[in-house]
Amino acid sequence: MEQRPLRRTGADVSVIGLGTWQLGGDWGDVDDDAAADVLDAALDAGVTLLDTADVYGDGRSEERIRKALAPRSDRPFVATKAGRRADPFEAEQYTAENLRAWIDRSRRNLGVDTLDLVQLHCPPPAVYSDQRVYDTLDALVAEEAIAAYGVSVETVAEGMTALQHPGVQTVQVILNIFRRKPLEELLPAAAQAGVGVLARVPLASGLLTGKYDESTTFPADDHRTFNRHGEAFDVGETFAGVPFDVGVAAAREVAEIAGSDVPTSAFSLRWVIDQPGVTTVIPGARNVTQVRGNVAAATLAPLTDSQLSDLERVYDERIRAHVHDRW
Template structure:
């Protein structure tokens, strides 16, 4: 497993991380034993970045990770959590007092004195652009509550605003073959500034797994059922904003371009991880098979797979099938 520097923190994290939204809520039920098995399989495969949030299962994801790491001394895993969605996403709610309360809660959930990395959880643009936001975060670092901070964003404009701040460690943004806009400006700007990029929603909510058909259905408590048009939160979070049928057509074309021994999910994760400026890709996993397969995709970075050829296919499919509908947004 390749590792890369995490901004200026002195830490390194694995090229393939683990997103843990699935272990909390919004993807259907996952019991505690399954959740712990996913964490174990990931760590055993060399994953050293777990990404979570205080609202995933109302803290369940953080608590599960905290218990797991508590039983694994010397684990070497960086936990990146997020805050800012426990109240309405209005600028007036992003106060130093709320920052303190949210981070204190996450510290209790994770069982640590100092949080490795806290990311603002897709806050309003006004919050990202405000100097007061970063003053409050700097105070948390100075007080020892958090070691570093970053921002998870919805749009490339928000990413660029965060990257411009001197103490931002990372920006987390949706990046996958259905969402190429970050390649234009965000990745070069992050590389120049020494800011890490975490690529989230790398498999487009599973659409890039290649397992789905037009007949696939999802449970009522799965956001892929209730948020396809942004009914609950930004629609770009579900299938990366791509229409389901249009996504299936693009998936078929991408899959057809791969050799028989390389799966579309593995190719996708390796392609993202190989992009200049990307520090880590953070796919989710609901079971150990998915967790191990995601981590194993890192092997494609070491040769034996024509990443440049796949890159050309990705860009061609995007330009023909998706760019007009996706590129003007986010």
């Protein structure tokens, strides 16, 4: 699989990574065996970046990664996140003491002395401007508790604020056919700063697989049920903030543009891979079939000019009014 430099981290990573939120929780049940199969299939297919977080299943995702990597000599780059354990979830909780405790917990969960990458996990907006937070992260780099740090953001404005701090080496942001705003300012600014970009929610929580219709339902413990209107966390993380019925209709048009010979999910991932400034895209997977479908996107040819134009039209006509000015 194509490898790209994760900019100033010095690591090379696969253009298709693996997001492991599903392996922790909030997407319905994934048992230990299924999680192990997903991780093995991704690694065997050439995935060299795993993205996780300390709150995915209260550490379950990190622990499952540790177990999957234990027998392997080919260790991938593992990016985790910290900050959502703050209780209450307020900027004042991002103290040096708390940051160290969260990061030490991830080191134990993943079974490493030095974490490859720690990303601030969509914290309250004030955190992105708090120099004390960056000073603590710089100290943790000096102590070799972490090798690098970055940010995971909800909005373009948060990403632009974070880029002002020279220690930030990566930005993770929602980017997909239905969430295009980062292309205008954030990705060019990250490229100019030498900052790597991890693109998350690339399939809009499954909308861009083209497999859903207006009658599709999800388990009660799936965020696509319990966070559809932002009841638990930022609604932009669920269906990329697009109302479900609007997204289903738009996804039908995306499937038509992709054509009958190319799976809609792979087509949608290829669109993300080809955006200037993107280092890697991190789709999740709940089973081996989904892993293989995601990885297949790396072998597709770039989209044609006609396809790109048609996708932009779908965005402008159906999606833009719902998401563009919000995130």
